[in-house]
Amino acid sequence: MSAKKLFIQTLGCAMNVRDSEHIIAELTQKEDYSLTEDIKEADLILINTCSVREKPVHKLFSEVGGFEKVKKKGAKIGVCGCTASHLGEEIFRRAPYVDFVLGARNISKITQAVKTPKFVGVDLDYDESEFAFSDFRNSPYKSYINISIGCDKHCTYCIVPHTRGDEISIPFELIYNEAKKAVEKGAKEIFLLGQNVNNYGKRFRNAHKKMDFSDLLNALSEIENLRRIRFTSPHPLHMDDKFLQTFSQNEKICKSMHMPLQSGSSEILRAMKRGYSKEWYLDRALKLRELCENVSISTDIIVAFPGESEGDFEDTLDVLEKVRFEQIFSFKYSKRPLTKAATMPNQIPEEIASKRLTILQNRHAEILDEITKKQENQIFEVLFEELRANNAVAGRTDNNFLVQIQGSEEMLGAMKQVKITNAKRMVLYGEIV
Secondary structure (H helix, E strand, O other), X not given: OOOEEEEEEEOOOHHHHHHHHHHHHHHHHHOOEEEOOOHHHOOEEEEEEOOOOHHHHXXXXXXXXXXXXXXXXXXXXEEEEHHHHHHOOXXXXXXXXXXXXXXXXXXXXXXXXXXXXXXXXXXXXXXXXXXXXXXXXXXXXXXXXXXXXXXXXXXXXXXXHHHHOOOEEOOHHHHHHHHHHHHHOOXXXXXXXXXXXXXXXXXXXXXXXXXXXXXXXXXXOOOOOOOEEEEEOOOHHHOOHHHHHHHHHOOOEOOEEEOOOEOOOHHHHHHHOOOOOHHHHHHHHHHHHHHOOOOEEEEEEEEOOOOOOHHHHHHHHHHHHHHOOOEEEEEEOOOOOOOHHHHOOOOOOHHHHHHHHHHHHHHHHHHHHHHHHOOOOOEEEEEEEEEEOOOEEEEEEOOOOEEEEEOOHHHOOOEEEEEEXXXXXXXXXXXXX
């Protein structure tokens, strides 16, 4: 008898990707499902949702409506993730053909959800920090590993604390064993995940040995045959000198740092409850540039947060000029339910928000072109992970540039020295040396 078929669509961040891997592992190893990319043959259709901005929430209901139209008779539809957490039973009212709702803090209940009509699991106090999930990874060369769940920061624009609950660190032994097992199965790189990874160790469910994020990085780097360690997202507030020194000096840590700015204005940062000032952020970013010459720095920026003046926006542009980010993820402020910013006065008109976003993105494109041009004739070690059209393969440098060369499937998982021959804004083209 053939296995039941599972179709899963993942929206949002790397943590959602890892949650989907956990769901797949539990269902394939405990409930006899196998993955399919053909939704029409699926017995179970899942969408793992994002709620950080308004657009993915709207997408959820259009997507599940489409699923209902094409699914085979008897197939179940489940809504998982962050939007499931904050909408809960309302999803049934808006989409009555949905069979169950499973929040981001309740992923380990997936086998129960599949078997229970109209199951709702959205408990923000539910603790999965010591749950040992079954093993599944989308890539044999890279392993995502959660090191914490939840977030305590309560930034005024952010819904995450209302969808993933309070922050709890995962015990070192679970993280280490998961990383070691992944490397033994061929992973060259581990990617550590948490809402504020460098706040690791502040609170565990039970008593555990005291360990901060720098200690964790150094301990994981001792794993034999592990080549690379990446992580996201660190919080600028917790970027102490020990962390920056560890990042710079440990050769296994990839020299790519995501430093979410959100705004360059100290006044707006206070209104956002970010916990740091423009001056602190610049001090940490420029210290990082000083300690680690080849580091690439990426960031998140929100324009048109309530009350943002032209001067506040100019402060953001000033940080852009001083740090010269290799990558930015930039958005217009989006009202989210349950957040303080949604009810703040002085909401910025759409036309002003759009204009500011265009100015920011256009200036960053100019900076990126200058950065990109300097990569020509440079030699990087690249881990190849992806097949591309026209007999090409692609992978990432240590400092996170995307590199493409001519090659075929046998290159996947290999780490090679590549000389950049043609540098474009989104991808560097090169040849093996």
